[in-house]
Amino acid sequence: MQQTVLVTGASSGLGKSIATHLHTLGHTVYGTSRNPQKYADLPFPLLALDVNDQGSIDLFFAELQSKTSQVDVLVNNAGVGITGAVEEVKLDALRAHFDTNFFGPLAIIQQILPLMRKNKGGKIINITSIGASMGLPFRGGYSASKGALQIISEALRMEVAQFGIEVCTLAPGDYATDIASRRYYEPNKKGSPYEKLYQESLATMDEHVDDGNNPIEIALAVAGLIQKKHWQPHYAVGPFMQKLSLTLKRLVPQKVFERLLKNHYNL
Ligand SMILES: NC(=O)c1ccc[n+]([C@@H]2O[C@H](COP(=O)([O-])OP(=O)(O)OC[C@H]3O[C@@H](n4cnc5c(N)ncnc54)[C@H](OP(=O)(O)O)[C@@H]3O)[C@@H](O)[C@H]2O)c1
Incomplete structure (x- = not known):
């Protein structure tokens, strides 16, 4: 059935792939970008939205509601990366990161829920990360913001089930997008004891x-979820070894899992 879908952060990467694929399938898609004028060639409408700015969120919802009274599916995809040693990462940078990856999606959820309740149902997919389930070295801030989104999604899911609203997280593994080149990079402090390991870990991450993998895998997963009536709380899509890491995290002793992760990053 044709659905009206809102995809945040649809100007590039996973969001662009999700929105383009859903549009091709015949769904009515609204995407967002902080600078929609830069992406005039997309096949779906791109509305202006900065999830860090309440004024922008208010204008965005006014524009969206002038175009449609119904949003069946929200794909909370807009997000950014951050790297740095926990000891050295600037707290202001971390706060800004949480604004985009945690409070941003939450602000969109808070605005969309009254619409979904009025329409007696809806679906919310929060794009997290496989890294949400484990503290990745030198990406602790990213794991924490996505982990927070993952946990609050569990609470939300139980609160809104009574309204016929489904919630899940979709955790991608590594996908070839521009996220690495755009993420906040905390430089090492002068004489930092983390410099060598941080730089080596960065090279592995990049x-x-x-x-x-190809972002179309995430788009196919979202399209599949839209067709499904009832959802699990969490889904993960990505390279086999990365998905396996989620199973290992659940099954093996914590110290063993930590050793595997440290080996992987040569720590
Ligand atoms: N690629 C991966 O391997 C991977 C893995 C796990 C999870 N993820 C998650 O997947 C999502 C998409 O990432 P991606 O890899 O596709 O990265 P990307 O290519 O850099 O795309 C990020 C999108 O988010 C939007 N965005 C960034 N800051 C925003 C803000 N303050 N307000 C509104 N929109 C904002 C950007 O739009 P504008 O710049 O046009 O505003 C862009 O469309 C993110 O949540 C990311 O954490 C990605």
């Missing part, structure tokens, strides 16, 4: 994203 390799993973560059060699990442």
